[in-house]
Amino acid sequence: MLFVQVLLLLGCIILAAKLGGVGVGLAGGLGMVVAVYILGLAPGNIPVSVILIIMSVILALSVMQEAGGMKYMVKCAEKLLRNNPRYINIIAPATTFVLTTLAGTGYTAMSVLNVIQQVAKDNGVRPSQPLSSSVVASQIAITASPISGATAAMYVVVEKMGVSFVDAMAVIFPSALFGCIVAAFVASRQGCELKDDPIYLERVKNGLVNLDDIEDTDEPITPEAKRSVFFFLGGVIFIVAMLMFKSVIGHHLGSKDIIIITMFFVSLVMAVFCKVPLNRIKQAPIFRDGAESIIVILGIVWLSSTIIGAHIGQIKDIAATVLHHYPFLLSLVFFCTSALLFSQGATSALLIPIAASIGVDAGTILASFIAVSALYITNIYPTTAFAIATDDTGSFLSRKWNGSFIVNHPFFLPGISGIIAAVPFGFLLATVFVH
DSSP: OHHHHHHHHHHHHHHHHHHOTHHHHHHHHHHHIIIIIISOOOOOOOOHHHHHHHHHHHHHHHHHHHHTHHHHHHHHHHHHHHHOGGGHHHHHHHHHHHHHHHHSOGGGGHHHHHHHHHHHHHTTOOTHHHHHHHHHHHHHGGGTOTTSHHHHHHHHHHGGGTOOHHHHHHHHHHHHHHHHHHHHHHHTTSSOOGGGOHHHHHHHHTTOSOOSOOOOOSOOOOHHHHHHHHHHHHHHHHHHHHHHTHHHHTOOOOHHHHHHHHHHHHHHHHHHHTTOOHHHHTTSHHHHHHHHHHHHHHHHHHHHHHHHHHTHHHHHHHHHHHHHHOTTHHHHHHHHHHHHHOOHHHHHHHHHHHHHHTTOOHHHHHHHGGGGGOTTSSTTSHHHHHHHHHOOSOTTTSTTTSOTTSSOSTTHHHHHHHHHHHHHHHHHHHHHHOO
């Protein structure tokens, strides 16, 4: 019976990977029908804490987006990129890393990919280099953000294992940053120079490349937009301070309560002082994306907790022994699952509670955490696909880089290299900060 139930879980994960988006959650719903109504399993625990945290953060981000705050953050990033074109291979991934870390969502990177492509092209840099490193950096940065759904799913588990927020961030943030640096270096070495690329030269000859600099013609940023960013970042700083100085302040609140209370309050403050009509909040693109992520986590994670929870004793005996001798295998499991689910948050919510329940120590979980960022394995994830679509130079079109063999695209080597470098670095940090 265990074999049948595990086969059901794997089958639903494969179906989820094929459906994508909301389909990931729906695949989990199908699995729950089979597991509960046909196989007779008791429903497992719903990841309520993770879902509530994601809802509250998405609410605040949606209000800031409607106030124009997201546009203001992107404007600042654009200015930095245009003023420092010679260092595009360094500044581009650094920009998407910072944007994602602050906002807790990788979709902010899509807002600057057009600018990255244009600046690279204008300065003779092969656009696939900064575009690929920027996309990888935005995906890895999810594991460095204190307010991302993935980090929330991870920390609500390790917090119960006695790990402070400071120690957790001391492992995951430097690991993510180091991974991004390695990825950027590898990306900057991929492909020939733009002026030597025959596909680019042919496209220029045929008039398929826009060589005119795109000037910023968007409407000016309003004071309300700037104000909303100030309020949102103030909320993030308050959350981090409350978690970092918990022992000094003397409160007994958990991360879930602090994040939810703060994000709801910040949302109200932004709505009032940034003049955001309440009926517009639910129309924000981030609000819709957030609803999708909640459905994804609810469906597939609930199914896993139902099946795994029914056999936790057997699984613990086997997995705990293996991971005790080969702890790095946890990062491989994180890596493969995130590549299938296309979601760091769903992967974290799915696997980290299981890892903790079978006796995996907090240090191993934190060190392996960055491996939930393998969304670039194929080039069909929204940010990777958009990066390819925004480039008119043909730097992604060479047979060596066009993804015709699934992994032969410019995102693969930087992403793999970044994680391979970051995981051992994370284990080193964990020996220092996690006891």
